[in-house]
Amino acid sequence: MRNITILILILSFISCNSDKKTSELKTDSKNLDSDLIGIYEYKTLEQSENHYIVIDTLNGKYSGLYYGTEDSGGHGIFFYGNGMETLKIGENKISFEIGTRELYETTRMRIVKHKRDLEKDSTSGISKGQLKYSGEITKNGFKLNCESEFGYCWANELNFEKLTE
Template sequence: MKNITILILILSFMSCNSDKKTAELKTDSNKLNSDLIGIYEYKTPEQSENHYIVIDTLNRKYNGLYYGTEDSGGHGVFFFGNKMESLIIEKKKISFEIGNRELYETTLMRIVKHKRNLEKDSTIGISKCQLKYSVEITKSGFKLNCESEYGYCWENELNFEKLTK
């Protein structure tokens, strides 16, 4: 009887340690990759129309902003800045969506020194077509593939380079 009790204690102890190791593995796999944090740029022929992605963390989760442009159909280019919705970042892949976009006549990707300069901008419209992105992480940045039901993507493939300090 004594041997059976010892065997049960040993098996229980091994089971507890096994659970701890499994929990540690799950925690390690959820660690954030600090190399992804930063600002990324997609260069267009007209520098003022460049697109930007900003990746940062908040409460131990990735957060992203996308600053882009949209062709207004013969009336020039409009600018938007949106949160990257449904952002999923895995080892070598990223996916996100951008929903309704408030459109502006000037870029939102800038440093604002005075609040009064920000208040001068007002929206000139809303673009309601959803943009879906699948992203491949490259050595120097991201390669984005864009899908839009009505063709609102700037390009089907966009190569973003990480900006250095």
């Protein structure tokens, strides 16, 4: 009888801790605005050079990807796709950083059907200058300011609009 009582106490304790972890995860998810999830576009003069932000959630937190372009100083435009580091979203504010970027001659914003298609596309170089973005969440997207020690920002101010389905 004593063993059964101890077993019930242990199972009750495990159940309480499990419920606590589940409720913490639900609380984090409640703070996320599902309307922010989507694809945002910054339009440039040349459509192929547009920048894109993809916002989604992962493990109860916002996660993002940034697809951009960089002027190679007379050698054309290079493309990159990076995760948004230190992404913070809240109180109608957004901020993130883009670190070292592998540069390509073709866009990174595409659907790849076969892994062999990726293997053909090699990097054209690396850009190491840190890009720091901060700004506000607007009704239709993001109004961002970009800072770069070495002038790697496409523009000082970028307005991204959410793409509709």
